[in-house]
Structures are given as C-alpha cells and as structure tokens.
Amino acid sequence: MRRITRITTVGIASAALALSATACGKSSSEGGSASTSDSKATKAAIAYDIGGRGDQSFNDAAYAGLKKAEDELDVDGSEAEPSSGEGDADKVQRLTSLARAGNNPVIGVGFAYAPAIKKVAAQFPDTTFGIIDDTSVTGKNIANMVFNEEQGSYLAGVAAAKASKTGTVGFIGGVEVPLIKKFEAGFAQGVKDTNPKAKVLTQYLTQPPNFDGFAKPDLGKAAAEGQLDKGADVIYAAAGLAGSGSIEAASKAGKWAIGVDSDQYNQAGLAEYKDSILTSVTKDVSDSVYNLIKSVKDGKPQTGEVRYGLATDGVALADSNPKYKSMTDLIAAVDQAKKDIIDGKITVKTAP
Structure with a gap:
C-alpha cells in the first residue's frame, strides 16, 4: 500500500539551527541490502531537510528509500516538509506529530534535526528515530546513519x-x-x-x-x-x-x-x-532509509552508528x-x- 501524508508545520521560532558535532557514536548494526519481510504493516515517516522533496539530491534520495519500503514492505509512508526560516522548535513539533501518529521509525533527514531528535526520542522510547549525517545525538532508540x-x-x-x-x-x-x-x-x-x-x-x-x-x-x-x-x-x-x-x-x-x-x-x-x-x-541515503524501516518492521531496529562507506558501495x-x-x-x-x-x-x- 502507498499512502503518503504530507505534514508541514508552521514556524514557531526563528532560533538558529544547531550544528552537529563530528564525534563518533557507539557502533551497532551495519547497513546493507535486505529482503522483503512478511511481518505486519508499518507506518514510517521522514522529515525533510532544507530544500524539501524535489531538490534533485539529498532529500529526493531519502524519499526514494521511503518509496521502496512502501512498494516492497507494505509500509504506509508519511512525509514532512520543512518550513521557511524555521528553528529547532519547529522540528520538535514536526517529529512529535509524526511519532504521535504511530510512525515507527521517524527519520530526520539531515544533521539539523539532532537537537530535536534528542528531545523527542526521549519522550517516545518505544519509537525508533533515525538521523542522517549526524553522530552527536545518541540513545537506545536512535540510529545514526552516516557516510564516508x-x-x-x-x-x-x-x-x-x-x-x-x-x-x-x-x-x-x-x-x-x-x-x-x-x-x-x-x-x-x-x-x-x-x-x-x-x-x-x-x-x-x-x-x-x-x-x-x-x-x-x-x-x-x-x-x-x-x-x-x-x-x-x-x-x-x-x-x-x-x-x-x-x-x-x-x-x-x-x-x-x-x-x-x-x-x-x-x-x-x-x-x-x-x-x-x-x-x-x-x-546510499535511499538504502539507509529503507534498511532502517525494514529493521523496525522485522523487530530488530538498528541503533547507534550505522556507517556506509566505499567498501560497501555506501x-x-x-x-x-x-x-x-x-x-x-x-x-x-x-x-x-x-x-x-x-x-x-x-x-x-x-x-x-
């Protein structure tokens, strides 16, 4: 089934975006290709980075992973677009809305989501949160999808x-x-x-x-x-x-x-x-999104640092x-x- 819900939050604050640190997180599951699962349907969501879907680049690669999960894993997908001039409060509201709607995992596309994921992941311990391009925020229910x-x-x-x-x-x-x-x-x-x-x-x-x-x-x-x-x-x-x-x-x-x-x-x-x-x-942002969704669907959610490098075509x-x-x-x-x-x-x- 393919059911996309587009969620856009209105700007709450114009606080400056926090920069990510470059420190490494704890090692855990590795990324890679995966086969289709027959377990129960999953609701999954991605929250886009600056530029949103249609950037012909980073965000579109994340969308491709969500679409693949919809097509192959019977996942119901939701997308959330960024707001112009938004701050961390907007991201917190966006991720909170996606988690409350039952999406699992909830994926922040880009390091700017680090402060928001740190806050929201603690409030939803049974939901897996993914963040792409950041290792500064860690937690038992956070997967850090990073690349060389x-x-x-x-x-x-x-x-x-x-x-x-x-x-x-x-x-x-x-x-x-x-x-x-x-x-x-x-x-x-x-x-x-x-x-x-x-x-x-x-x-x-x-x-x-x-x-x-x-x-x-x-x-x-x-x-x-x-x-x-x-x-x-x-x-x-x-x-x-x-x-x-x-x-x-x-x-x-x-x-x-x-x-x-x-x-x-x-x-x-x-x-x-x-x-x-x-x-x-x-x-391979696409597969990183797909692999995280599949891991949650299979009951073995990825957590910690999940690194994609040249040796694995990441x-x-x-x-x-x-x-x-x-x-x-x-x-x-x-x-x-x-x-x-x-x-x-x-x-x-x-x-x-």
Whole structure:
C-alpha cells in the first residue's frame, strides 16, 4: 500500500539551527541490502531537510528509500516538509506529530534535526528515530546513519583532475559546516594526488546560521560562474538544491559539473543539463532509509552508528553519463583509487 501524508508545520521560532558535532557514536548494526519481510504493516515517516522533496539530491534520495519500503514492505509512508526560516522548535513539533501518529521509525533527514531528535526520542522510547549525517545525538532508540563522504569525494577529485583541460577545478560548498568540509577535503586531496599542479578553487555559499546555501540555486549559479571566469572547467558542488544552479552554469558554459548525493544525471529536474554532468558522488541515503524501516518492521531496529562507506558501495561515483564511460584513462584512475582506499593504501582526510 502507498499512502503518503504530507505534514508541514508552521514556524514557531526563528532560533538558529544547531550544528552537529563530528564525534563518533557507539557502533551497532551495519547497513546493507535486505529482503522483503512478511511481518505486519508499518507506518514510517521522514522529515525533510532544507530544500524539501524535489531538490534533485539529498532529500529526493531519502524519499526514494521511503518509496521502496512502501512498494516492497507494505509500509504506509508519511512525509514532512520543512518550513521557511524555521528553528529547532519547529522540528520538535514536526517529529512529535509524526511519532504521535504511530510512525515507527521517524527519520530526520539531515544533521539539523539532532537537537530535536534528542528531545523527542526521549519522550517516545518505544519509537525508533533515525538521523542522517549526524553522530552527536545518541540513545537506545536512535540510529545514526552516516557516510564516508570524503571517500566518494576523493574519487570525484580524481575524475575532475583527469577531465580538466585547464588544470583548474572548483568546489562549491553549500554551508561551511564540518559535514561539507568532508566533501571539500576528499575532493581536494583526490585532485592533488592525481595532478599536483592542479588548482582547486573553493567557495562556500553561506555561513551558519544562514542555511540558504543548501536551498537557493541562484547562489550556486553565481558561485559557479565566478569559478568559470577564473578558468575552472570542472565544478563539484555539495550544496543540496543550490547545487542545481552550479550545474546549470557549468552546462551553459560548456564545462563539466559533478553532482552530489543522488545520481544527478538521472534526475528529471536536471535533464536539460544532464550531458554536462560528468558524474555524481552518490550516498546510499535511499538504502539507509529503507534498511532502517525494514529493521523496525522485522523487530530488530538498528541503533547507534550505522556507517556506509566505499567498501560497501555506501558511497560511490556514478557512471551513467555515456561520455564518462568513454573516458578509459579516467575510469582506470578512479578504479585504482577506489581499490587503494578500500585496501588502506590511501587514507582520505575528513577536514581540509
């Protein structure tokens, strides 16, 4: 059965969003593929991050996991959109409403949900709460779904260095927070390890507590245009919905863009620019959502840190673009880098 209930809360307060810490949580169940369960139906909910569903990236990947659970596990799914200019109080209200409605699990898409999950999870001890991209908040009923973004970004750096003709590439971060710094660090390291003479231009769209850098495509477009003017011919943006603006700018300039989180070559909303999307650093947010829902349905809910890395295809580099598939030297370099990371020959930095 597929029954989506869209829940939107009205802003209560304009308190600044809390940043997540980068400390590791306790280890527990591992993510991975799972088979269909025949147990009783489950109600599950996801609360979207900034930009909401339709961002062609992070939130849409989470939705894909919920939809898969609906289709394969007979789950009734609910979605909750963020409000403009919201604070932690709005998130608390949203998660509380979803939990009271009987959803289990309730998943916060993004580190900004950490303060709210810490509060609401304590009030609903029999409900499993999932949070993506955060390990700062822990509890017996909290699953921290995290990724080695730096590893996938390293591969993007290798690809960018190989594809660049000018020797100058760009990185655009949505908001300058520790999570996005991981993307920057891996990308820059991959570029420099491949071509020590290459130049990496770096720009962040906003600084916290302003999170517009994850939500406004015009900001990404302007930043990309500036990097293109400085000679960049490959631009990698880790900026959520704002990243679509950088893809547009690169495409119109006849240069390469590298997508993030979802395989953006296959995103319908970016079809006009797909030929310019060389590749994308994918995070298996979809399976992380699906796996948590299934674990609850099976009566063995995941808790603690559930990590997805390169070795388990939790992060990867997409090869959907036929032009990418034709670049044999680039693919060979990426494949070798992937092997070296998995084998421990390359240690990827998590901070610039």
